[in-house]
Structures are given as C-alpha cells and as structure tokens.
Amino acid sequence: AVVLAHNYQTPEIFHGVADITGDSLALAREARAVDADIIVLAGVHFMAETAKLLNPERTVLIPDQEAGCSLAESITAADVRVLKAKHPGVPVVTYVNTSAAVKAESDICCTSGNARRVVESLGVPSVIFIPDAHLARNVAAETGVEMILWEGACEVHERFTKRDIERIRFGHEGVTVVAHPECPRDVVEAADFAGSTADMVSFVRTRRPKKVALITECSMSDNVAVAFPEVEFVRPCNLCPHMKRITLPKIRRALETMRHQIMVDPVVAARARHAIERMLEVH
Incomplete structure (x- = not known):
C-alpha cells in the first residue's frame, strides 16, 4: 500500500x-x-x-x-447538462474538485496549478468553467477568455478578505503575501503572488522571503515551514473541516x-477518465 x-x-x-x-x-x-x-x-x-x-x-x-468538499457538493451532473444545453458548443472546463459524475459531463479537467494552461490550450474565446467562480474569475483575468460561471466556492478560501490582507501587512512589516486562486479576486489582487499549493512551495523555495503569509488552508503553513526554517511564516488560519x-x-x-x-460506475468512470487524461496531457 x-x-x-x-x-x-x-x-x-x-x-x-x-x-x-x-x-x-x-x-x-x-x-x-x-x-x-x-x-x-x-x-x-x-x-x-x-x-x-x-x-x-x-x-x-x-x-x-x-x-x-463544498465545491464538489455545489454542482451535479444534471446542472452541467443544463449549462451545456444553454451554451451549445462551448467547452466545459471542470475543476478537479468535483465528483466523477460531473467530470464525466466535461471536456477537460483542470487544477488550480494548471487552470490557465488548460483554458489557453483550448484556443477558444469562451468556456464553461465549473464550479469555482473565484478561480474562474482569476483565470479570466489572466487569459482574457470569457468564463461562463457556476457560483460555487471553497468554504475555506472564500472566507479570506482584502481586509485580512491589509491586517496582515499592518501587523507584520515586510511580509510577502501568497494567495491561493480559490480566493476572491480582490484578495488575489492584494497579494504579491497567487498560485496553487505547489506553486506556493516553489515560490518560497526560490524567493526565500524573510516573512511570508500563505493565504490558504491552515495546515499548509505547518507542513511547508519544516523545509524552510529560516523563513518566518505568518499563519492566518482557516481550517478545512473535511480534510x-x-x-x-x-x-x-x-x-x-x-x-x-x-467504487465508480464503469460508464461514468470511462468518460470522467478521458477528461482527466486530457488535463494531464497539458504541460
């Protein structure tokens, strides 16, 4: 095992x-x-x-x-079929924070780490991007691609506000703020860098800031800090009750x-696997 x-x-x-x-x-x-x-x-x-x-x-x-997961539970396969009927021919990009049944209704999956590359790989002016509306808005700002949204959100990241960032900067002079793209758009704009959890680790490894605040789930800072004892981690703490x-x-x-x-129904699994494998082919 x-x-x-x-x-x-x-x-x-x-x-x-x-x-x-x-x-x-x-x-x-x-x-x-x-x-x-x-x-x-x-x-x-x-x-x-x-x-x-x-x-x-x-x-x-x-x-x-x-x-x-609050995101996965915010949308069903039936919801996706309705969206596709309203917007025929528009590709469906589905965040991996979804059920297999939802993935099966999708053209391609993405993660927060490759969402921009996945959207740009399609070469189209608009996509149906589900279910995280905050991630969709942040990707739209980076790509210029029109996003047909579903108003889902991560219950951890949506609680962060621009005011939180201001408080962190006021209380910790010289702090570098790194936000997850599931955060609201104004939080990402107020940060110094935004990226997936893997991108956050890479940022700390290459930039070695003296102080850093990771605007994401609480345990992330605990786990990353072990590898960077010389970096002071400011720790805003929103816990994911599911994790x-x-x-x-x-x-x-x-x-x-x-x-x-x-266990996943074989018919659903085959269709969902195709969307995931398409994502893994994007570099």
Missing part, C-alpha cells in the same frame, strides 16, 4: 506516514504511477475518486467516506479493514 496525502493534511500525516505528498495535480499524476495494489488517499472524496479513475484495477481507500476528518487512527483502520473502498 501507499499513502497519498494532500498538502492540507495535518503534519503528523503529511510528514509521518505519507509516501507521496502534494497538491491535487501532483497527487493525480503520482496516483497513475504508483507501484502498489492499494492506495490510501489522505484527502477528500473527490481526490480518492480521481485516484480510482486513474487506477481502475487498484484498490483505493479513503479513511473517512464523509470527507467531502481534518482524516486522522492517523482512521488511516490505520483503513489499512487493517480495507475500508472504505472507492
């Missing part, structure tokens, strides 16, 4: 038992390449589904099947009992 852990997992999981760590794009890529019969996904349900889609012959376990459902005892129990196994 291998344990794949998202960057938002607590340090005892991220540093203690994970074989592979990363953002959702990194985990999607690594899930396809692992040499193991069993994958334990220390993350939320859509991530485990993605691992299963890319590894249909392997057993994929999620330690807590109630570990969901925090995954614990060390639950990971152990999953391995002992082989629960909870991820």
Whole structure:
C-alpha cells in the first residue's frame, strides 16, 4: 500500500506516514504511477475518486467516506447538462474538485496549478468553467477568455478578505503575501503572488522571503515551514473541516479493514477518465 496525502493534511500525516505528498495535480499524476495494489488517499472524496479513475484495477481507500468538499457538493451532473444545453458548443472546463459524475459531463479537467494552461490550450474565446467562480474569475483575468460561471466556492478560501490582507501587512512589516486562486479576486489582487499549493512551495523555495503569509488552508503553513526554517511564516488560519476528518487512527483502520473502498460506475468512470487524461496531457 501507499499513502497519498494532500498538502492540507495535518503534519503528523503529511510528514509521518505519507509516501507521496502534494497538491491535487501532483497527487493525480503520482496516483497513475504508483507501484502498489492499494492506495490510501489522505484527502477528500473527490481526490480518492480521481485516484480510482486513474487506477481502475487498484484498490483505493479513503479513511473517512464523509470527507467531502463544498465545491464538489455545489454542482451535479444534471446542472452541467443544463449549462451545456444553454451554451451549445462551448467547452466545459471542470475543476478537479468535483465528483466523477460531473467530470464525466466535461471536456477537460483542470487544477488550480494548471487552470490557465488548460483554458489557453483550448484556443477558444469562451468556456464553461465549473464550479469555482473565484478561480474562474482569476483565470479570466489572466487569459482574457470569457468564463461562463457556476457560483460555487471553497468554504475555506472564500472566507479570506482584502481586509485580512491589509491586517496582515499592518501587523507584520515586510511580509510577502501568497494567495491561493480559490480566493476572491480582490484578495488575489492584494497579494504579491497567487498560485496553487505547489506553486506556493516553489515560490518560497526560490524567493526565500524573510516573512511570508500563505493565504490558504491552515495546515499548509505547518507542513511547508519544516523545509524552510529560516523563513518566518505568518499563519492566518482557516481550517478545512473535511480534510481534518482524516486522522492517523482512521488511516490505520483503513489499512487493517480495507475500508472504505472507492467504487465508480464503469460508464461514468470511462468518460470522467478521458477528461482527466486530457488535463494531464497539458504541460
């Protein structure tokens, strides 16, 4: 077995038992390449589904099947079909924070790390971008591509405000602010840099700011700070309650009992897999 852990997992999981760590794009890529019969996904349900889609012959376990996602739960496959009927011929770009059924209705998936490249790869003037409206607006500002939106949002990132950024700068002179693109547009505009969790790590590694505030889920700073002891991490703390459902005892129990196994309808899986594989082909 291998344990794949998202960057938002607590340090005892991220540093203690994970074989592979990363953002959702990194985990999607690594899930396809692992040499193991069993994958334990220390993350939320859509991530485990993605691992299963890319590894249909392997057993994929999620330690807590109630570990969901506000974004994934904001839209259904039926909602996507309605959007496609209203906008015939417009490609559907779907953030990976969605169910397999929603991915199956899509042309291509994306993550926060490659959303801009995915949209630009299509070479079209407009796309249906679902379900994160904040990410869509931030990608639209970077690309100039018209976004037909779905008003979904991450319950962690949408709570950050421009006022939060101002308070951080006022209280910590010289701080560099790095925001996740699931944050509202004015938060991203107020930051010094915006990017996926992997981009955040890369930014800290290359720039080595004296002080940095990562505007994202709470555990991210805890996990990244270990590798950069010389950097002072200012820690605004919005927790993801879904990620925090995954614990060390639950990971152990999953391995002992082989629960909870991820199953995806084969017809849905085939269509969803195509959208994910198209995403992985974009560099």
